[in-house]
Amino acid sequence: MPQIEADGATLHYEMRGDGPAVVFVHGSGGSALSWWQQVPHFAQRHRVVAFDHRGFGRSACDGADALDPARFAGDLAAILDHAGIERAALVCQSMGGWTGLAFALAHPARSAALVLAGTPGGVATPRIAQDAAGVPQRIAERGFLGMALAPDFPQRDPMRAFLYEQIASLNPPATLPTLLPKLGALRVEPAQLADFAVPTLVTVGTEDSFFSVEGLREVAAAIPRARFHVFPGVGHSAYFEEPAAFNGIVDAFFEEIAPWRSSS
Secondary structure (H helix, E strand, O other): OOEEEEOOEEEEEEEEOOOOEEEEEOOOOOOHHHHOOOHHHHOOOOEEEEEOOOOOOOOEEOOOOOOOHHHHHHHHHHHHHHHOOOOEEEEEEOOHHHHHHHHHHHOHHHEEEEEEEOOOOOEOOHHHHHHHHOHHHHHHHHHHHHHHOOOOHHHHOHHHHHHHHHHHHOOOOOHHHHHHHHHHOOOEOHHHHOOOOOOEEEEEEOOOOOOOHHHHHHHHHHOOOOEEEEEOOOOOOHHHHOHHHHHHHHHHHHHHOOHHHHHO
16 A cells, blocks of 8 residues: 655555545544445445554654644645545544644645534534533543443444454554644634635534534534534444444435536
8 A cells, every 4th residue: 555755754545446536534543444334335436545644553753743733634635646636525533624624724626525523623612612621531531432432332332342442552652642732732713714615514423422512513503504414322433333324424415515526
């Protein structure tokens, strides 16, 4: 699979299928491997790209200074350039939302669509600030799996819960402590989105332990013409917990913006 050098990092990405391009952008507990239930589905009709953010999975970077989420959008641009992709839809989970929204703001012509799954993408609203303030305590109380998945998911599906944890364990242990304080400092004020025209879908699970339904509803309201979908009984990782439902909602969104298909 391709690797490229970009801005002090070695970036790993994978590409499958043919058609209008879709890029899957993982969260802080994952890597390109996280999308194993999406890549085969979407590669039937799309050129699918999945990559490891710098400092995650198989993407390395040169020290703590280079492990900066402010560089994520530039990394995505470098990957698309290397892959020969001019325009793509972006499907972003949790931390990946900061990457996708920053890219779409910087490169609207290259952004066919944006899916923010369980993520505000840095959009600063009152309820999101309230949600974020309680995250450290909830992590201490519930642990990683308790935050990343619906509370009853490990009991309902212990094998996939185990796989989720194993995928997360492949990331270097120093990455999150270095990265997350920097991520929290990256904010998008609603006023910056006044002229944002990239078709956007915001999704959230009712059992999301990071961001509430009310918080992500505020985010969707801040993005002009954004669609909003709630997954009942699902936690922070709808793409992993309920892949058929997640894939179907994203498929329907892509069908709604069908001119992208014919123009790509």
